[in-house]
Amino acid sequence: MTGVTIRDVAKKAGVSPSTVSRVIRGETNVHPKTKRRVLQTVKKMGYFLDGSARAIVKKQTKTIGVSISDISNPFYPLLIRGIENTINKFDYSMILCNTDEDSSKEERHLKVMLEKRVDGLIIAPTNPQVPFLKLFEERGIPIVCIDRAIENVEADMVGVDNVHGAFAAVEHLIKLGHKRIAIITGIRGITTTNERLRGYLDALKRYGIKKDEALIVEGYSRIEGGIKATKELFKLKSAPTAIFSSNNLMTIGTFIALKELKKSIPKDVAVIGFDDLEWAETLDPPLTAVSQPTYTIGSTAAQLLMQRLLKEGPKKKQNIILKTSLVVRESC
Amino acid sequence: MTGVTIRDVAKKAGVSPSTVSRVIRGETNVHPKTKRRVLQTVKKMGYFLDGSARAIVKKQTKTIGVSISDISNPFYPLLIRGIENTINKFDYSMILCNTDEDSSKEERHLKVMLEKRVDGLIIAPTNPQVPFLKLFEERGIPIVCIDRAIENVEADMVGVDNVHGAFAAVEHLIKLGHKRIAIITGIRGITTTNERLRGYLDALKRYGIKKDEALIVEGYSRIEGGIKATKELFKLKSAPTAIFSSNNLMTIGTFIALKELKKSIPKDVAVIGFDDLEWAETLDPPLTAVSQPTYTIGSTAAQLLMQRLLKEGPKKKQNIILKTSLVVRESC
DNA sequence: CTGAAAGCGCTAACAA
DNA sequence: TTGTTAGCGCTTTCAG
Numbered sequence: 001m002t003g004v005t006i007r008d009v010a011k012k013a014g015v016s017p018s019t020v021s022r023v024i025r026g027e028t029n030v031h032p033k034t035k036r037r038v039l040q041t042v043k044k045m046g047y048f049l050d051g052s053a054r055a056i057v058k059k060q061t062k063t064i065g066v067s068i069s070d071i072s073n074p075f076y077p078l079l080i081r082g083i084e085n086t087i088n089k090f091d092y093s094m095i096l097c098n099t100d101e102d103s104s105k106e107e108r109h110l111k112v113m114l115e116k117r118v119d120g121l122i123i124a125p126t127n128p129q130v131p132f133l134k135l136f137e138e139r140g141i142p143i144v145c146i147d148r149a150i151e152n153v154e155a156d157m158v159g160v161d162n163v164h165g166a167f168a169a170v171e172h173l174i175k176l177g178h179k180r181i182a183i184i185t186g187i188r189g190i191t192t193t194n195e196r197l198r199g200y201l202d203a204l205k206r207y208g209i210k211k212d213e214a215l216i217v218e219g220y221s222r223i224e225g226g227i228k229a230t231k232e233l234f235k236l237k238s239a240p241t242a243i244f245s246s247n248n249l250m251t252i253g254t255f256i257a258l259k260e261l262k263k264s265i266p267k268d269v270a271v272i273g274f275d276d277l278e279w280a281e282t283l284d285p286p287l288t289a290v291s292q293p294t295y296t297i298g299s300t301a302a303q304l305l306m307q308r309l310l311k312e313g314p315k316k317k318q319n320i321i322l323k324t325s326l327v328v329r330e331s332c
Numbered sequence: 333m334t335g336v337t338i339r340d341v342a343k344k345a346g347v348s349p350s351t352v353s354r355v356i357r358g359e360t361n362v363h364p365k366t367k368r369r370v371l372q373t374v375k376k377m378g379y380f381l382d383g384s385a386r387a388i389v390k391k392q393t394k395t396i397g398v399s400i401s402d403i404s405n406p407f408y409p410l411l412i413r414g415i416e417n418t419i420n421k422f423d424y425s426m427i428l429c430n431t432d433e434d435s436s437k438e439e440r441h442l443k444v445m446l447e448k449r450v451d452g453l454i455i456a457p458t459n460p461q462v463p464f465l466k467l468f469e470e471r472g473i474p475i476v477c478i479d480r481a482i483e484n485v486e487a488d489m490v491g492v493d494n495v496h497g498a499f500a501a502v503e504h505l506i507k508l509g510h511k512r513i514a515i516i517t518g519i520r521g522i523t524t525t526n527e528r529l530r531g532y533l534d535a536l537k538r539y540g541i542k543k544d545e546a547l548i549v550e551g552y553s554r555i556e557g558g559i560k561a562t563k564e565l566f567k568l569k570s571a572p573t574a575i576f577s578s579n580n581l582m583t584i585g586t587f588i589a590l591k592e593l594k595k596s597i598p599k600d601v602a603v604i605g606f607d608d609l610e611w612a613e614t615l616d617p618p619l620t621a622v623s624q625p626t627y628t629i630g631s632t633a634a635q636l637l638m639q640r641l642l643k644e645g646p647k648k649k650q651n652i653i654l655k656t657s658l659v660v661r662e663s664c
Numbered sequence: 665c666t667g668a669a670a671g672c673g674c675t676a677a678c679a680a
Numbered sequence: 681t682t683g684t685t686a687g688c689g690c691t692t693t694c695a696g
Contacts, residue, residue, distance in 0.1 A: 005672090005673055005674085006673065006674065006675095007673080007674095015682075015683085016682065016683045016684075017673090017674080017675090017683090017684095018675075018676085018682075018683065018684080019681085019682060019683075021674070021675060021676090022675095022681095022682090024674095025675085029681060029682090030681070030682085031681060031682085034681080034682085046467070046470065048446050048447060048467070049447045049673095049674085050388070050447070050449060050672090050673050050674070051384075051447040051448045051449055052383075052384040052385075052387040052388045052393065052448075052449055052672090052673080052674090053384075053388050053672075053673035053674040053675090053688090054673080054674055054675075055384040055674095055688095056382070056384045056385050056388060056672095056673085056674075056675095056688050056689065056690085057673090057674055057675045057676080057687080057688050058674090058675075058688090059688085061384065061448075063427070063448070070413070071403065071409045071412050071413060072409035072410050072412075072413050074406070074409075076409075077403045077404040077406075077408075077409060078404050080403050080404075080428075081402070081403060081404055081430065084428075084429070084430055091444070093427050093429065093441075093444055093445075093448070094427065094428060095395070095425050095426065095427055095428075096412075096416075096426060096427075096428045097416070097425065098413065098416055109425075112423070112425055113425075114380050115380060115381045115382070115383040116383045116384075116393075116395070116425070117382060117383055117384055135378070135380070138378065223610070252610070252611045252614055255611075255614040256613060256614060259613070259614070277611075278404075278555070278584070279584045279587075279609075279611070279615075281588060281591070282584055282587040282588060282591070282615050282616060283611070283614050283615060283616060284614060284615060284616030284617065284618075285616065286616075337688090337689055337690085338689065338690065338691095339689080339690095347666075347667085348666065348667045348668075349667085349668095349689090349690080349691090350666075350667065350668085350691080350692080351665085351666060351667075353690070353691060353692090354665095354666090354691095356690095357691085361665060361666090362665070362666085363665060363666085366665080366666085381689095381690085382688090382689055382690070384688090384689080384690090385672090385688075385689035385690040385691090386689085386690055386691075387672095387690095388672050388673065388674085388688095388689085388690075388691095389671080389672050389689090389690055389691045389692080390672090390690090390691075391672085
């Protein structure tokens, strides 16, 4: 607790606090000589700006909040890097929170962020209705949604075309000759879950395949869920010949379960995943998947947010939908 | 920008600012009736505490800094969760920064954290000498190192026994009959790299195997590096029969390279990795690896830090070394 | 149990 | 180019 203040520096350097402040903020109208002296004193005394004090008068913290479901879902790390690399250019940092898809946890985190006076928020909302976000809007704190959309609140949004991506995945399976295609869905109620399910359904309909409720199982967006769901599918009298796993973690679960069940991929059953994995080609067999530009989602969201903070953005809220791509490897 | 202050609430509720402050902080010596009235007004006016203002007088931000090399390294996500889950219990949040093993980037981040007045720091230092950390020490901001140690600064440390873990890995290989064992090392200069290399060397010596410099290659702790290093090894006149990959990302690289090279694991070459992967059993073949308790590293570090912040910790700096475990699957 | 007053460390007019 | 002054929104004595 050295606690050197701007006043201490001022006294030592024989100038006024405001002059020290000017030097620190890099204002130009300070005599070079004075400036040098102040800078020396700053260094000598080990002075460090107090961000809280500055924040209180500038009404700006140079901090944004980032709320996601779970950093240990492999979907997020690169997205976070996309955010970080972008905001760093603007001298911003981020407070990171995980919600675990629990909306009460989410609300607690958002409350803290509000109190810490984040300048902006990037959020993957737990559900389309997050009443608390109203408070951000009221205070003019810009919000950018990632991955999922939100209702009733003005917010930019960056995501991918889930319906189309899922459609492409299932279409791929169908063209390979599959008719009994199962889907393992994520947590109910989340936008992405719904959209991917829709894409699945659309593809079936488009190719005249009747939907079978028994082939639609919930995997809760987790490895365990993927394992359980896959095992369930193979308890059916008429098991599927192909599985569309609609997220990352569940795909890993599916692979694990299939190995346990001694089912060979793709001979016994084809598997296609939503979300590519960095190590997808080292899987057994290499995974065919719908790939999302995760880094770009993050960087785009951050850019949008920074534009808002600099009041440079377009007036209208943006809705940016990035493209997915089908990466064909050997699991189908 | 609603900007409702404690004074606004006070006026509306017909009390003094200090009373409002008392209610907000949950002080008990406030008349229940007054308390209720204030609480109502707070809610009605949409008042929200200003954390910066509080921080400035309490000299406490309830925020810690977390500096790691790269969140997209699969080693970190669970570790971060360990930290978060722990600090959340104490109403703390974290500012997360990635250094990419670049010490100048690290210093910039640390400077910002100092300015944002983090109460504590958890860091995986880029190298054993981070002069900037001296400034944290001077200000009495507790530091906990994870994964790697630091010199010249008082700091707690939580890590694993890298020497022993590496020794066990190589020993496993030797007992399987291997004599030409290669190691792919991480970035030079980092503690973990050195320690794992030492474990490798120790094991060779212990079992009377002469070390061959050609079998020690650098993989720079990245997937690309692992690929390159593996390919180099197979350009040798006398290629290794086993590879010890000393980190996560490089192991993935090794798998990729071996597949390209059409080498079969473990028939043509055995592979053992340092760092387990959540999806290790879905690899082709399932990976044998030295597993680290990543979540526990994070939670332990956070607990230690919280103890320091609550001034409850032991006086002496702690050095907690957790155990690794060998998970035998099918790649050896 | 409550209020008045001072002050945390900074910036932003306004004067000089 | 520099200094003086008045806050920013909160907490904390100290009285009452």
